Amino acid sequence: MFFPWDEIDWVMLDMDGTLLDKHFDDYFWETLVPQEYARRHNLELEAARQEVFARYQREEGTLNWTDIDFWSRELDLDIPALKEGIRHLIEVHPDSELFLRYVRGLRKKVILVTNAHYKTLDLKMNQVGLLGYFDQVISSFDLGAPKEHRQFWEALEARLGFAPQRTLLVDDNREVLQAARDYGIRYLFFKGISSSQAPAETSRRFPVLHYFTELMPAEAQAGPGRTAEDVLAEI
Numbered sequence: 001m002f003f004p005w006d007e008i009d010w011v012m013l014d015m016d017g018t019l020l021d022k023h024f025d026d027y028f029w030e031t032l033v034p035q036e037y038a039r040r041h042n043l044e045l046e047a048a049r050q051e052v053f054a055r056y057q058r059e060e061g062t063l064n065w066t067d068i069d070f071w072s073r074e075l076d077l078d079i080p081a082l083k084e085g086i087r088h089l090i091e092v093h094p095d096s097e098l099f100l101r102y103v104r105g106l107r108k109k110v111i112l113v114t115n116a117h118y119k120t121l122d123l124k125m126n127q128v129g130l131l132g133y134f135d136q137v138i139s140s141f142d143l144g145a146p147k148e149h150r151q152f153w154e155a156l157e158a159r160l161g162f163a164p165q166r167t168l169l170v171d172d173n174r175e176v177l178q179a180a181r182d183y184g185i186r187y188l189f190f191k192g193i194s195s196s197q198a199p200a201e202t203s204r205r206f207p208v209l210h211y212f213t214e215l216m217p218a219e220a221q222a223g224p225g226r227t228a229e230d231v232l233a234e235i
C-alpha cells in the first residue's frame with residue numbers, strides 16, 4: 001500500500017492495543033482482577049468473575065471504564081498497586097517504535113490520544129520509554145470525555161488546532177473510529193492485531209492495519225538481512 005503522506009500533517013495514535021500489546025490489559029482485567037476480587041470478598045472465582053464482568057459492562061464507553069481510582073473504590077481493591085505488580089508484562093508491539101521514528105522523520109505532528117487514566121499512562125510510558133516520540137500526549141481525562149464522544153474531538157481541536165482533513169488516526173476501537181469519522185477525521189485505520197495472544201480482528205467499516213509497516217515504503221522496513229535496528233539507524 002502506498003500511503004499519501006503528503007496529505008497528512010497530524011498522526012494520532014491510540015495507546016493500548018494500538019502501540020502497546022493489549023494482552024497486558026486483557027490479562028489484568030479478565031484474570032488478575034477477578035482473582036483478587038474473589039480473594040478479597042471471599043467468593044468462588046466464577047462468582048467473582050460474573051460480578052466483576054457485570055460491573056465492567058455497566059461502565060463501557062464512559063470515563064469510569066478507564067478510571068482506575070473508580071475501580072479501586074468500586075471493587076475495593078488497590079488497582080494501581082496491582083498494575084504496578086505486573087508492570088514487567090507491559091509490551092510494545094514489535095513495529096511501534098520503528099513507525100514512530102518513521103513519522104517523526106517525516107516531520108509530522110505525532111499525538112498520543114488515549115482513554116487511559118493518567119496513572120496508567122505514566123506507568124506504561126515509563127515502562128516502555130516511548131514518551132519522547134510524541135509532540136503531545138492527550139488523555140481523555142484532560143478533555144472531560146472519552147474518545148467515543150464528539151465532545152472529545154471538539155475539545156482536542158480547540159486545544160491543538162489540528163485539521164481533521166489532514167489527520168491520520170489509528171485505533172483498535174471501532175466506536176472511537178466512528179466518532180472520529182463523524183467529526184471529520186479523514187484517514188482512519190482499525191488496528192486489527194491489538195493483542196499478541198488473540199486472533200486478528202477485522203472491520204467492514206474501516207480499513208484494517210495489521211502492522212504499522214503497511215504504512216511505510218519497503219525501503220523503510222526491516223526484511224531479510226536487514227533488522228529493525230538497521231532501519232532505525234538509517235532513519
Ligand SMILES: [Mg+2]
Pocket residue numbers: 014015016017018171172173
Ligand atoms: Mg486501544
